[in-house]
Amino acid sequence: MCLERDAPSLLPMNSTTHTGEDSLAIHTQGLGKRFGARAALESIDLEVPRGCAFGFIGPNGAGKTTLIRLLLGLAEPTSGKMRLLGHDLPGDRAAALARVGAIIEEPRFSHHLTGRENLQVHAAARDRSASGRIEPSLDRVGLLPRADDKVKTYSLGMRQRLGLARCLLADPELLMLDEPMNGLDPAGILDLRHLIRELVDEGRTVLLSSHLLDEVQKICDMAAIVDKGRVVVEGSIHELLNGGTRAIDIACDRHAEASGLLAAVRGVARAAEWEDQLRVTLTPEAPVDREIVTELLRRLLDGGVAVERVAPVTASLEERFLTMTTPLEDRV
Amino acid sequence: MFDLRLIRAEALKLRKRHGMVALAIALTAGAAVLVFTVTAVQHASDPGKYRPAGGLANYRDAVEFLILMILVVGAIVGSTAGAADLESGVFRDLAATGRSRIALFGSRIPGAWTIVLPIAAGAGAIAAVASVALAGSLAAPSAGAVIAGTFALLLAGALGSALAVGLAALFGSRGPVIATLLAVELAISPILATLTFLGSARQVLPGQALDRIAQISLHSVPIALPVAMLVIVGWMAAAFGVGAWRTKTQEI
Numbered sequence: 001m002c003l004e005r006d007a008p009s010l011l012p013m014n015s016t017t018h019t020g021e022d023s024l025a026i027h028t029q030g031l032g033k034r035f036g037a038r039a040a041l042e043s044i045d046l047e048v049p050r051g052c053a054f055g056f057i058g059p060n061g062a063g064k065t066t067l068i069r070l071l072l073g074l075a076e077p078t079s080g081k082m083r084l085l086g087h088d089l090p091g092d093r094a095a096a097l098a099r100v101g102a103i104i105e106e107p108r109f110s111h112h113l114t115g116r117e118n119l120q121v122h123a124a125a126r127d128r129s130a131s132g133r134i135e136p137s138l139d140r141v142g143l144l145p146r147a148d149d150k151v152k153t154y155s156l157g158m159r160q161r162l163g164l165a166r167c168l169l170a171d172p173e174l175l176m177l178d179e180p181m182n183g184l185d186p187a188g189i190l191d192l193r194h195l196i197r198e199l200v201d202e203g204r205t206v207l208l209s210s211h212l213l214d215e216v217q218k219i220c221d222m223a224a225i226v227d228k229g230r231v232v233v234e235g236s237i238h239e240l241l242n243g244g245t246r247a248i249d250i251a252c253d254r255h256a257e258a259s260g261l262l263a264a265v266r267g268v269a270r271a272a273e274w275e276d277q278l279r280v281t282l283t284p285e286a287p288v289d290r291e292i293v294t295e296l297l298r299r300l301l302d303g304g305v306a307v308e309r310v311a312p313v314t315a316s317l318e319e320r321f322l323t324m325t326t327p328l329e330d331r332v
Numbered sequence: 333m334f335d336l337r338l339i340r341a342e343a344l345k346l347r348k349r350h351g352m353v354a355l356a357i358a359l360t361a362g363a364a365v366l367v368f369t370v371t372a373v374q375h376a377s378d379p380g381k382y383r384p385a386g387g388l389a390n391y392r393d394a395v396e397f398l399i400l401m402i403l404v405v406g407a408i409v410g411s412t413a414g415a416a417d418l419e420s421g422v423f424r425d426l427a428a429t430g431r432s433r434i435a436l437f438g439s440r441i442p443g444a445w446t447i448v449l450p451i452a453a454g455a456g457a458i459a460a461v462a463s464v465a466l467a468g469s470l471a472a473p474s475a476g477a478v479i480a481g482t483f484a485l486l487l488a489g490a491l492g493s494a495l496a497v498g499l500a501a502l503f504g505s506r507g508p509v510i511a512t513l514l515a516v517e518l519a520i521s522p523i524l525a526t527l528t529f530l531g532s533a534r535q536v537l538p539g540q541a542l543d544r545i546a547q548i549s550l551h552s553v554p555i556a557l558p559v560a561m562l563v564i565v566g567w568m569a570a571a572f573g574v575g576a577w578r579t580k581t582q583e584i
Contacts, residue, residue, distance in 0.1 A: 075583040096413040097430025104428065108421030112348055121422075124341035125431040166425070 055223035101167025142218035156183030342443025387470030406492020414500025484546030498571030
């Protein structure tokens with residue numbers, strides 16, 4: 001994938017100042033959706049601020065796509081309220097969705113038409129200015145040279161890019177991207193990551209639903225983890241990463257003796273051997289890293305233990321995700 | 333409800349299906365050319381045995397045949413207009429623009445008409461020209477007969493397309509719609525028309541109404557012209573209503 005970093009931007013977004021509830025791009029309260037006896041969404045309370053990349057992550061069947069379908073008016077909720085870009089749904093659906101671009105699962109096209117013709121068809125459903133954005137949109141996703149080829153000759157990655165171009169026809173204030181990395185090669189993923197950040201830098205909001213937690217961690221400013229139809233945690237990526245148990249790995253000799261010395265330090269919950277080193281798990285009351293590391297080192301050195309390396313454990317979104325969602329074997 | 337930009341987009345999607353358009357032309361204009369050519373060659377080779385290829389009677393036979401073929405073409409094109417976006421998943425993306433689903437559905441019937449009606453008009457023109465040019469010793473069709481025949485062909489195209497679009501929205505796929513419409517138009521409806529005990533109830537059969545408008549009276553169900561027109565309009569309205577309701581209420 002070859003996204004033009006310096007490609008001309010689409011029409012500049014209207015820079016309106018939003019206050020209060022309108023400062024949220026998406027706001028749901030108690031949003032639920034049932035299919036017969038099965039609840040796809042139990043009760044989703046979600047607040048997505050404007051102008052950020054927001055990750056929406058959860059295991060398969062957690063309700064990610066269902067939420068996007070409800071927000072786009074493709075299905076009716078069975079309970080709760082939704083608000084999109086300051087407009088109530090479903091009452092003000094047309095106004096709410098006029099500046100929303102979305103990819104739902106795999107983007108679909110009329111395969112017998114060219115990429116450009118597919119965008120012409122889609123632009124006809126948008127306001128009149130959308131037709132004028134076809135060329136810049138194709139250019140921005142690097143598809144201009146293949147715009148007059150039939151979509152049936154496109155790779156999955158090219159169809160994903162065409163799906164993004166279709167989103168851009170709306171000059172979107174909000175993009176909802178459901179698994180946009182599917183089918184992209186590593187270079188394509190990198191380019192898409194840059195494009196999403198560019199779009200956010202232009203003041204647009206991106207809701208990124210993905211199972212690629214590493215990508216969410218790299219792209220998004222904020223995220224929500226959903227499990228069994230409920231949001232289990234929501235916040236900035238920094239907050240999510242630092243919300244778990246803190247730990248410090250220490251490479252040293254005499255593990256058994258060192259464990260005993262460290263377990264006695266205030267702020268240490270436990271110290272145990274882990275992958276040829278010691279992992280020291282801290283209590284929530286433990287002091288900041290600089291102080292606790294100094295104290296741990298002092299105890300070890302005073303006890304005659306030789307220390308090779310000390311490293312605070314950096315939590316990943318994947319680890320946080322796994323601690324907060326239902327294990328695979330427990331899912332129905 | 334009927335947006336010109338959406339209708340043009342629908343026409344583009346259909347027009348670019350070159351195989352479907354070629355088949356539609358072959359089934360109508362192509363078939364008319366073939367029939368008139370064969371009968372003209374037969375008449376030229378043995379005028380004593382074979383009548384001239386043209387004339388009023390042959391024109392009416394041609395119109396009756398073309399009505400059936402145009403209903404078939406309407407079923408093919410209309411079901412494609414009605415179901416292709418649903419089958420491909422494109423409709424979900426179109427609906428996600430916030431555009432009224434009724435407007436999206438409403439573009440499909442006129443979109444199908446942009447393909448079917450010119451083909452119907454072309455086939456009708458071929459039949460009319462050939463019937464006059466090849467009338468020989470027979471009475472050529474009058475202007476009134478040609479107008480009635482052409483009007484019936486256009487109505488058959490409009491009706492066939494509308495029925496197919498509405499049913500396709502209901503079923504969500506092309507295959508069952510084409511099969512159902514072919515069965516009704518080619519088999520069930522003609523059989524029902526012969527069941528005299530049904531009496532005036534047979535007036536609601538669209539084929540009978542089209543025959544009346546075309547001034548063909550093969551099965552002789554007496555229908556007043558305004559009633560025939562109402563029957564056609566009623567079926568089209570019903571198809572639109574069913575399709576619009578389904579499109580508006582379904583979850584995608």
